[in-house]
Amino acid sequence: MPIESSEITPEKVYKRRRILIAAGVGVLGVPLIDKAYGIFQEKQDGQMPFPKVSELPNEQSQPLVPTPYETITSYNNYYEFGFGKDDPSKAAKTLTTSPWSVEIGGEGADKPGIYDIADIKGESAIENHIYRFRCVEAWSMVIPWNGIKLSEVIKSALPNSKAKYVRFTTINDPQQMPNAGWAGGPYVEGLTIEEAMNPLTLLSTGIYDKPLEQQNGAPIRLVVPWKYGFKYAKSIVKIELVEKIPQNTWWLQNKREYGFYANVNPKFNHPRWTQATERVIGELGRKPTLLYNGYAQEVAHMYPDVENRLYFF
Numbered sequence: 034m035p036i037e038s039s040e041i042t043p044e045k046v047y048k049r050r051r052i053l054i055a056a057g058v059g060v061l062g063v064p065l066i067d068k069a070y071g072i073f074q075e076k077q078d079g080q081m082p083f084p085k086v087s088e089l090p091n092e093q094s095q096p097l098v099p100t101p102y103e104t105i106t107s108y109n110n111y112y113e114f115g116f117g118k119d120d121p122s123k124a125a126k127t128l129t130t131s132p133w134s135v136e137i138g139g140e141g142a143d144k145p146g147i148y149d150i151a152d153i154k155g156e157s158a159i160e161n162h163i164y165r166f167r168c169v170e171a172w173s174m175v176i177p178w179n180g181i182k183l184s185e186v187i188k189s190a191l192p193n194s195k196a197k198y199v200r201f202t203t204i205n206d207p208q209q210m211p212n213a214g215w216a217g218g219p220y221v222e223g224l225t226i227e228e229a230m231n232p233l234t235l236l237s238t239g240i241y242d243k244p245l246e247q248q249n250g251a252p253i254r255l256v257v258p259w260k261y262g263f264k265y266a267k268s269i270v271k272i273e274l275v276e277k278i279p280q281n282t283w284w285l286q287n288k289r290e291y292g293f294y295a296n297v298n299p300k301f302n303h304p305r306w307t308q309a310t311e312r313v314i315g316e317l318g319r320k321p322t323l324l325y326n327g328y329a330q331e332v333a334h335m336y337p338d339v340e341n342r343l344y345f346f
């Protein structure tokens with residue numbers, strides 16, 4: 034069943050609830066140096082054969098209820114501001130987000146350039162999308178994003194035949210970020226060009242119609258709702274269209290546990306915990322994880338071999 038239009042069309046009425054936020058540090062892990070394990074692994078033992086997308090349970094039986102703004106802005110992962118979930122909301126105000134420019138380049142861009150954030154926003158319509166958000170640590174929220182389609186930015190850079198992947202680089206400034214450099218350099222991420230051009234993929238500039246706060250990746254951050262949260266690079270300063278697959282920070286940290294594709298899938302567990310269920314922040318109990326986080330209809334065509342573990346970590 035397709036995604037309900039209410040999820041992908043403008044939605045101005047957001048429910049607010051008071052909630053208790055579970056305290057605690059996440060389990061992504063403090064940075065580890067990993068022995069090169071290689072990403073080409075056999076699938077895990079005991080896996081079930083993968084169902085056809087058309088046979089999956091109805092993903093839309095529950096309407097999406099956006100997580101309260103206070104929760105989205107106070108339970109964060111942004112390690113440049115500390116490893117605890119409440120560190121970024123306390124520390125991140127030290128990041129100056131205006132003025133801000135984003136460099137667009139790479140060998141795949143015929144029209145590279147340095148753009149002011151206002152120009153980038155001005156070029157495309159700001160859209161509103163309520164998406165599920167799933168962290169690889171097995172917790173989730175529902176976030177009402179404001180942003181522009183990444184595809185618009187890519188098109189304006191005039192991609193050529195070398196534009197096979199998109200590489201994102203984020204700010205890494207020790208003057209403004211207490212934990213800058215934790216990853217051995219700036220936090221970097223990547224997508225295939227097809228993923229980047231998918232209409233679900235956003236560059237977010239706001240949440241709940243308010244400009245992004247620093248802890249959420251102000252002034253501009255990536256949103257790819259069918260992937261685990263670590264793909265959502267925050268506070269982006271450079272976008273490159275490139276020919277070779279980009280390295281990404283969590284893969285560099287621990288190649289056995291994190292990969293490039295990182296598509297949400299209940300059948301492929303993290304080596305240290307299950308991905309079959311997730312903890313909904315602010316709610317009691319857990320709910321089943323959805324294949325591609327509930328966006329199979331929009332994205333499954335990009336991953337022809339649904340049993341290939343490579344796509345899911």
Ligand SMILES: Nc1nc2c(c(=O)[nH]1)N[C@H]1C(S)=C(S)[C@@H](COP(=O)(O)O)O[C@H]1N2
Binds near residue numbers: 112
């Ligand atoms: N630069 C940067 N981007 C980042 C991270 C980070 O530590 N640094 N953490 C990632 C992870 S693991 C997640 S789950 C999301 C969290 O986004 P949120 O705090 O807005 O919910 O940001 C991602 N983007």
Ligand SMILES: [Mo]
Binds near residue numbers: 110169170263
């Ligand atoms: Mo995450």
